[in-house]
Amino acid sequence: MQTLPVVAVNGVIGAQVSPLDRGFAYGDGVFETCKMLHGKIPLWHLHKKRLLKSCEKLLIPVAIDLVEAQLASLIASLAITDIANAVVKFTVTRGQGGRGYRAPDSVQPTLVIAVFSAANYPQSYFSEGVSVRLCNQRLSCNPSLAGLKHLNRLEQILARAEWQDDAIAEGILLDIHGNVIEAVFSNIFLIKNGELFTPDLSEAGVAGVMRRFIIETLAPQVGLKVHVKRLTITDLLSADSIFLCNSLYGIWPVQKILGEQTHVFNAHELTEKLQNLLNAVLVVQQA
Amino acid sequence: MQTLPVVAVNGVIGAQVSPLDRGFAYGDGVFETCKMLHGKIPLWHLHKKRLLKSCEKLLIPVAIDLVEAQLASLIASLAITDIANAVVKFTVTRGQGGRGYRAPDSVQPTLVIAVFSAANYPQSYFSEGVSVRLCNQRLSCNPSLAGLKHLNRLEQILARAEWQDDAIAEGILLDIHGNVIEAVFSNIFLIKNGELFTPDLSEAGVAGVMRRFIIETLAPQVGLKVHVKRLTITDLLSADSIFLCNSLYGIWPVQKILGEQTHVFNAHELTEKLQNLLNAVLVVQQA
Numbered sequence: 001m002q003t004l005p006v007v008a009v010n011g012v013i014g015a016q017v018s019p020l021d022r023g024f025a026y027g028d029g030v031f032e033t034c035k036m037l038h039g040k041i042p043l044w045h046l047h048k049k050r051l052l053k054s055c056e057k058l059l060i061p062v063a064i065d066l067v068e069a070q071l072a073s074l075i076a077s078l079a080i081t082d083i084a085n086a087v088v089k090f091t092v093t094r095g096q097g098g099r100g101y102r103a104p105d106s107v108q109p110t111l112v113i114a115v116f117s118a119a120n121y122p123q124s125y126f127s128e129g130v131s132v133r134l135c136n137q138r139l140s141c142n143p144s145l146a147g148l149k150h151l152n153r154l155e156q157i158l159a160r161a162e163w164q165d166d167a168i169a170e171g172i173l174l175d176i177h178g179n180v181i182e183a184v185f186s187n188i189f190l191i192k193n194g195e196l197f198t199p200d201l202s203e204a205g206v207a208g209v210m211r212r213f214i215i216e217t218l219a220p221q222v223g224l225k226v227h228v229k230r231l232t233i234t235d236l237l238s239a240d241s242i243f244l245c246n247s248l249y250g251i252w253p254v255q256k257i258l259g260e261q262t263h264v265f266n267a268h269e270l271t272e273k274l275q276n277l278l279n280a281v282l283v284v285q286q287a
Numbered sequence: 288m289q290t291l292p293v294v295a296v297n298g299v300i301g302a303q304v305s306p307l308d309r310g311f312a313y314g315d316g317v318f319e320t321c322k323m324l325h326g327k328i329p330l331w332h333l334h335k336k337r338l339l340k341s342c343e344k345l346l347i348p349v350a351i352d353l354v355e356a357q358l359a360s361l362i363a364s365l366a367i368t369d370i371a372n373a374v375v376k377f378t379v380t381r382g383q384g385g386r387g388y389r390a391p392d393s394v395q396p397t398l399v400i401a402v403f404s405a406a407n408y409p410q411s412y413f414s415e416g417v418s419v420r421l422c423n424q425r426l427s428c429n430p431s432l433a434g435l436k437h438l439n440r441l442e443q444i445l446a447r448a449e450w451q452d453d454a455i456a457e458g459i460l461l462d463i464h465g466n467v468i469e470a471v472f473s474n475i476f477l478i479k480n481g482e483l484f485t486p487d488l489s490e491a492g493v494a495g496v497m498r499r500f501i502i503e504t505l506a507p508q509v510g511l512k513v514h515v516k517r518l519t520i521t522d523l524l525s526a527d528s529i530f531l532c533n534s535l536y537g538i539w540p541v542q543k544i545l546g547e548q549t550h551v552f553n554a555h556e557l558t559e560k561l562q563n564l565l566n567a568v569l570v571v572q573q574a
Contacts, residue, residue, distance in 0.1 A: 005385075007306050009306050015306075016304060016305055016306065017303060017304055017305075017306050017308075017311055019303065019304050019399045019401065020292070020294065020401070021304075022444075023311045024304055024310045024311040024378070024380075024399075025318075025378065025438070025440075026314065026438060026439075026441070026444060027313065027314025027439050027440060027441060028440070028441065031312075033386070058441065059445075059448055087386060091306070091311070091312065093311075094444075098292075099320070099374060099401075099406075100406075100447075100472065101443045101446075101447040102447050102448075103447075103448060112306045112311075114307070116385070116386045119386075119387075137431060138429060138431070140427035140429035140432075141427055141463055142427035142463060144424060144425070144442070144445060145441060145442070150441055151312070151313060151314050152313075152314050152441045153312075153313035153314060153388065153439070154313070154314060154315065154345065155431070155432070156313070156388045157309075157313060157315050157345075157390070158431060158432075159388075160387075160388040176429060184388060185387065185388060
């Protein structure tokens with residue numbers, strides 16, 4: 001049995017990657033970070049769809065049955081306690097190449113599957129909410145990459161480097177035009193007059209799986225209307241309530257946006273409703 | 288003796304990199320691609336400056352004496368014929384990390400030095416010039432990353448994937464606002480009324496070492512004025528002549544920009560003057 005993290009490269013646990021891998025050379029690939037509960041990945045169908053879509057847009061030929069077979073084999077090698085509550089990260093790159101941006105004629109993608117221990121977030125993040133900062137780092141706009149969970153993540157890294165204070169859970173990111181886009185590792189929703197608003201991500205940002213699940217499944221199930229649109233900082237600060245989401249932690253209310261002026265937000269019954277529904281769905285998916 | 292390419296990871300030839308390296312995970316690093324002539328790197332002082340500046344901007348602690356020591360040791364292990372005319376690529380990443388964008392408290396950068404055979408470009412590229420396309424792929428704008436030779440290169444990869452025709456040597460890239468910025472692996476200069484113009488790279492693009500050498504050294508030496516400014520596609524197409532440059536091939540005149548309409552450009556004596564001066568400098572640097 002292995003100790004987490006356990007990482008398999010092309011199905012081989014403990015293997016390494018070539019320094020000529022285009023993932024290493026250029027960030028030429030995509031990734032998915034998923035929750036694992038009792039050996040299963042909740043919302044796997046959505047992760048799979050996004051992985052395929054991202055690879056398709058980047059012209060990386062990925063065989064999803066191979067991904068699933070390697071995952072199954074990796075899980076089989078792990079202790080039941082390790083996969084009770086874990087994080088699984090998939091990385092798919094364009095594989096090895098020569099020097100230069102031109103892709104090799106025959107692409108052999110590299111597939112890395114890594115299993116990490118679950119992050120332990122304080123219970124208060126879910127109940128009372130989190131404090132976040134407004135990042136100085138801006139996101140660039142490019143429709144050809146927007147929405148994809150690709151490996152070019154320097155903007156997120158520079159944003160995350162803006163704070164060391166553990167009391168700050170996340171950082172909100174604007175694009176270079178000043179539109180609210182997302183948080184460093186989360187998507188964002190605003191509640192206003194009993195309806196949901198979330199940024200349009202056609203020019204910047206990562207279209208998260210949890211964001212999609214909220215828009216397409218959770219919100220409709222509680223009768224909530226969702227507007228996907230361009231949102232400004234004024235929209236953000238005048239919201240009745242705000243929450244963040246991702247596939248790992250689910251949904252966190254935002255309690256405070258810290259800055260020159262601290263903006264305090266109230267918890268909202270709709271956020272709690274969505275959290276409860278999500279928990280119920282996760283329980284059902286494990287069964 | 289080794290056969291090219293020879294790649295050393297942290298000084299160890301043939302070693303691989305961890306799949307948890309942040310270069311592989313996020314493109315969290317920088318690179319330099321340099322010409323090598325008879326075991327020496329022309330313009331190394333400029334490559335070194337840019338490497339240091341890029342690392343500083345990304346908060347990656349790089350020890351340049353270590354880079355130089357590992358390069359010397361790698362060169363010593365190669366055949367004289369291999370280093371007579373080669374390409375040396377340096378990659379520096381933020382090293383291994385855990386899951387998530389936050390950098391580890393103690394960063395141990397990964398240094399990869401790879402020696403490749405020189406690219407063999409046709410002699411006509413230098414004399415008559417090259418045919419280029421105008422890429423559909425656009426470059427995003429972000430002052431925090433502009434100019435750096437960082438590892439987030441998906442835009443260049445998508446641009447390079449636009450053509451397979453070997454008669455096309457390069458692709459010109461505009462930013463999302465339509466400004467001319469660079470080519471996929473080159474910088475660009477326009478000649479108009481006996482003066483040089485090159486795009487301002489404060490929002491997008493890679494500030495190439497050869498571009499800098501032309502602006503600061505070659506152009507002044509032949510009495511040429513250089514304007515660094517925002518340039519439009521109209522500026523490009525109405526230029527008297529155009530040339531591309533990078534550290535590996537030096538200077539290529541642009542003969543044709545292919546597209547719905549093909550734009551043909553004349554060779555220019557100023558380009559030839561710069562080429563001759565560059566060749567003379569390279570000969571001197573080898574001595």
